[in-house]
Amino acid sequence: MSNPKRNISVNVEYLTRVEGHGNIVVDVKNGVMKTCELQIVESPRFFEGMIKGRSIFEAQHITCRICGICSCGHTLASIQAAEDAIGFKPSKQTTELRKFLLHMENLDSHLLHIYLLVAPDLLGVKSFVPLIDSHNKVVRRALRMKKACNDVCDIQVGRHVHPISAIVGGFTKLPREKDLDAMLNILYNMRPDMEATVELAATLKFPEFERDTEYVALVSDDPEYPMLIGDVGSTDGVRKNKKEYKSITNEFVVPHSSAKHTKLSRGSYAVGALARFNLNADKLHPKAKEIAKAIGLKPKCINPYLNTAAQLVECVHSLEEAIRIMEELKQSGINYDEEVIVGLNEKGTIPVKPGNGVGAVEVPRGILFHNYEVDEKGIITKANCIIPTNQNVNNAEQDLKKIVPEILDKSDEEITLLLEMLVRAYDPCISCSAHFLDVKFVNR
Amino acid sequence: MAKPKVAFFDFACCEGCQLQVANMGEMLLDVLGAIDVVEFREVMSEIGPDKIDVAIVEGSITDHHAVERIKKIRERASILIAYGACACIGGVNGMKNNFKLDDIRKEVYGKDYKYFDSVETRAVHQVVKVDYKVNGCPVYIPEFVKVLKAALAGLPYEVPDYSVCVECKLNENVCMYDRGLTCLGPVTKAGCNSWCINNNNICYGCRGMVSNPNENGAKDVIAKYNIPMDLVVNKMNMYNKCREIDQREQPKKKH
Numbered sequence: 001m002s003n004p005k006r007n008i009s010v011n012v013e014y015l016t017r018v019e020g021h022g023n024i025v026v027d028v029k030n031g032v033m034k035t036c037e038l039q040i041v042e043s044p045r046f047f048e049g050m051i052k053g054r055s056i057f058e059a060q061h062i063t064c065r066i067c068g069i070c071s072c073g074h075t076l077a078s079i080q081a082a083e084d085a086i087g088f089k090p091s092k093q094t095t096e097l098r099k100f101l102l103h104m105e106n107l108d109s110h111l112l113h114i115y116l117l118v119a120p121d122l123l124g125v126k127s128f129v130p131l132i133d134s135h136n137k138v139v140r141r142a143l144r145m146k147k148a149c150n151d152v153c154d155i156q157v158g159r160h161v162h163p164i165s166a167i168v169g170g171f172t173k174l175p176r177e178k179d180l181d182a183m184l185n186i187l188y189n190m191r192p193d194m195e196a197t198v199e200l201a202a203t204l205k206f207p208e209f210e211r212d213t214e215y216v217a218l219v220s221d222d223p224e225y226p227m228l229i230g231d232v233g234s235t236d237g238v239r240k241n242k243k244e245y246k247s248i249t250n251e252f253v254v255p256h257s258s259a260k261h262t263k264l265s266r267g268s269y270a271v272g273a274l275a276r277f278n279l280n281a282d283k284l285h286p287k288a289k290e291i292a293k294a295i296g297l298k299p300k301c302i303n304p305y306l307n308t309a310a311q312l313v314e315c316v317h318s319l320e321e322a323i324r325i326m327e328e329l330k331q332s333g334i335n336y337d338e339e340v341i342v343g344l345n346e347k348g349t350i351p352v353k354p355g356n357g358v359g360a361v362e363v364p365r366g367i368l369f370h371n372y373e374v375d376e377k378g379i380i381t382k383a384n385c386i387i388p389t390n391q392n393v394n395n396a397e398q399d400l401k402k403i404v405p406e407i408l409d410k411s412d413e414e415i416t417l418l419l420e421m422l423v424r425a426y427d428p429c430i431s432c433s434a435h436f437l438d439v440k441f442v443n444r
Numbered sequence: 445m446a447k448p449k450v451a452f453f454d455f456a457c458c459e460g461c462q463l464q465v466a467n468m469g470e471m472l473l474d475v476l477g478a479i480d481v482v483e484f485r486e487v488m489s490e491i492g493p494d495k496i497d498v499a500i501v502e503g504s505i506t507d508h509h510a511v512e513r514i515k516k517i518r519e520r521a522s523i524l525i526a527y528g529a530c531a532c533i534g535g536v537n538g539m540k541n542n543f544k545l546d547d548i549r550k551e552v553y554g555k556d557y558k559y560f561d562s563v564e565t566r567a568v569h570q571v572v573k574v575d576y577k578v579n580g581c582p583v584y585i586p587e588f589v590k591v592l593k594a595a596l597a598g599l600p601y602e603v604p605d606y607s608v609c610v611e612c613k614l615n616e617n618v619c620m621y622d623r624g625l626t627c628l629g630p631v632t633k634a635g636c637n638s639w640c641i642n643n644n645n646i647c648y649g650c651r652g653m654v655s656n657p658n659e660n661g662a663k664d665v666i667a668k669y670n671i672p673m674d675l676v677v678n679k680m681n682m683y684n685k686c687r688e689i690d691q692r693e694q695p696k697k698k699h
Binding site: 044045054128157160162164167173339342343344346 | 457458467468469470472473484488490506536537542543549551581623625626627640643648675678
């Protein structure tokens with residue numbers, strides 16, 4: 001029998017199956033927790049410094065390279081901040097196409113997380129590779145769906161990883177009639193695979209664990225589930241304009257680990273699919289609501305492992321909303337006069353004035369902020385990016401601190417797995433290393 | 445015959461090039477049928493053996509830990525493929541070298557900057573020997589498949605050393621200079637099928653410069669369209685800043 005007063009030392013170096021690098025360190029002596037840390041190790045890349053002195057018209061090209069998975073989300077947050085700074089108002093068509101792009105990325109990223117990163121845990125294998133033999137149909141479906149999202153993005157913006165045509169001012173290339181049909185066809189064909197995905201996910205069992213926390217996401221008075229536009233709201237009743245993002249994130253430095261943590265009304269807060277679900281579940285597409293009901297997901301859900309379940313619900317939502325947007329665009333017809341070829345705005349196609357702009361966009365892992373200050377020539381004088389994983393790390397660490405004493409009766413292997421799964425549930429994208437890494441304060 | 449052992453490693457980058465692999469769809473299973481993936485931290489928990497046949501390395505070398513890690517990977521691998529712009533030419537990480545290292549560290553991390561180790565950004569070949577390169581930000585999957593096939597067969601792969609303009613003309617795009625914009629197509633290596641210009645954007649030079657650019661031609665174009673030189677230089681330094689390390693160190697190697 002295991003002894004709850006025992007010693008446990010978990011040191012998961014290079015947590016696998018997360019984007020970027022993270023270490024979990026747990027130290028329990030005589031049943032008392034001495035240390036419980038989620039350390040982030042990623043080489044800093046200094047994006048906010050690198051884009052100083054560059055044109056606001058190349059900001060999205062550079063900052064989307066912060067993360068390959070959220071590349072479209074970074075592009076859109078960057079563009080929103082840039083347009084806010086120079087006082088440019090995008091057209092309705094542009095806004096709809098941007099929402100569509102966000103849905104495609106949300107779907108693509110969630111599918112990757114659910115199938116390739118989480119499913120192996122729930123099916124008891126180390127990675128998706130053994131699943132190629134044991135669950136061949138599932139792996140093929142996952143890759144097919146992922147490719148479908150990718151193919152749609154190829155048509156809409158040139159490619160998914162680092163979109164080409166989405167720029168400040170709109171799109172350099174707008175989809176032709178045949179492109180609209182091609183995208184719709186791909187999306188319609190995804191529906192049966194999505195049904196199969198929901199069926200599979202309904203059979204997966206998530207660990208039981210709860211910790212009440214504050215959830216933060218975009219909120220709005222529109223009937224639409226906000227992804228691109230809105231205020232910043234929380235389940236503790238906060239609601240602020242995106243311009244006040246610094247008083248939402250309240251970044252602070254902790255000595256033991258990554259540079260900056262965040263908090264709002266309490267010690268930590270969470271962002272991501274579960275946060276969006278907890279704040280806006282009533283605005284989901286009816287089909288997504290049905291799925292949430294079927295799997296028993298209700299707001300306010302405080303089991304962080306169920307972020308994956310919320311991602312599943314959002315997959316259904318994003319697919320259906322993407323189809324709706326594209327059908328409406330097809331119906332109304334695309335206005336090709338809105339194509340803008342801007343480059344670095346050498347010809348002054350888009351009027352520029354000095355200003356300070358904020359972009360706040362829901363990307364797969366949660367709310368993402370970009371903030372730029374530009375001069376009268378549209379040159380960036382100051383930049384700041386606050387990424388979702390940055391906001392989640394503190395919350396994930398608080399979860400670890402609560403769960404460890406609750407699972408001391410389990411074997412070391414089981415504990416390690418549960419902790420890894422907990423961190424993976426947040427779908428951490430640590431390569432978004434705007435400010436992220438493990439700091440060793442030796443001999444402090 | 446045993447399948448070749450292949451491992452993926454990542455350094456400072458966005459991991460988007462790894463993601464391009466997942467974006468291959470079911471074709472990925474054909475690739476996986478020909479190789480034995482022994483390590484791929486982003487999607488696998490497994491850790492590979494000491495000796496591997498092919499190491500596919502993504503990202504640039506930007507701190508002391510990375511320098512040591514890439515040397516160990518080189519020792520383990522018979523063949524090393526630099527994968528993506530960050531690994532091949534330093535990519536956007538090279539923009540850091542436009543600033544004094546301590547200045548940019550302070551700009552981003554304030555007074556605690558010394559806790560964030562950083563060295564001058566280098567491409568992988570500027571630290572260890574590289575056998576093959578897959579250029580691009582992100583990589584162009586058809587080219588990756590070509591390189592992988594060549595590497596597995598032990599054949600050389602030559603990155604096209606003519607400009608993006610060659611492909612761009614074949615794609616019948618209107619020249620960006622004729623639209624009044626500055627484009628790096630004339631000095632950038634082809635192989636991407638002029639991906640960005642096909643989508644009405646300009647070339648940013650992510651595949652690296654051709655080895656023998658037509659400097660006079662480029663100067664004529666720049667003069668003809670009255671383009672400020674600092675604009676061109678700034679653009680070049682978005683992906684290609686690390687070429688200065690080659691220029692600085694190559695002459696030394698010859699002696």
